[in-house]
Amino acid sequence: MSDSNHPIEGMMDTTLQNIRQMVDINTIIGDPITAPDGTIIIPISKISYGFASGGSDFACKANPDKDFFGGGAGAGVSISPVAFLTISNGNVKMLQIDPYNSSTDRIVGMVPDIVDKVNEMINGKKKKKDEQAAAKQENTETQPQK
Structure with missing residues (x-):
């Protein structure tokens, strides 16, 4: 089996694609919220993510011409609000949560x-x-x- 078509690559690509779908710029810098007094509030979040994958090729005695593969992949995402930007009367302030x-x-x-x-x-x-x-x-x- 050539390295460019190895099943581990497909698992990693799928994992990364799913992470990209979950995390975009709107997750980090949230949609602006306008308060009744005209103040604009923009939430800001911190995102941490990681992924792992692994696998192994197995030889089969019954069919020596074919390689078998066993593997797995996983990912985790953590989204934590960290601050709010406020815009009021031309003044911009950052209000940190933590x-x-x-x-x-x-x-x-x-x-x-x-x-x-x-x-x-x-x-x-x-x-x-x-x-x-x-x-x-x-x-x-x-x-x-x-």
Whole structure:
């Protein structure tokens, strides 16, 4: 029997095809839900999956020209909700369901807040600079020309 037509390949292909049917992008990023106040809520899930297959060829004394094959395959999928994205009045926030499990999770969870604070700081400095420039312009316009 040639390797390209081996029954184990057919079992693996069938298993992977079934996993693909169960898990698509809509499973990870869910369909948006609109709340009565106009807030959009998007569920986010974590998917873990695995599969295994194995088998063996058996020789048959009664029919030595034919190989017999015995095998099996299996798969498992775990889908866990991990967070929700909320969009309300132009603000996007991530609400995590599970507590942070590691320092990396905490850092990733802090990124949106840090970005918001940096933007506020930059906008505050820009506003102050614009106010100073406007005040300076006003002073030059009100002073008499020599």
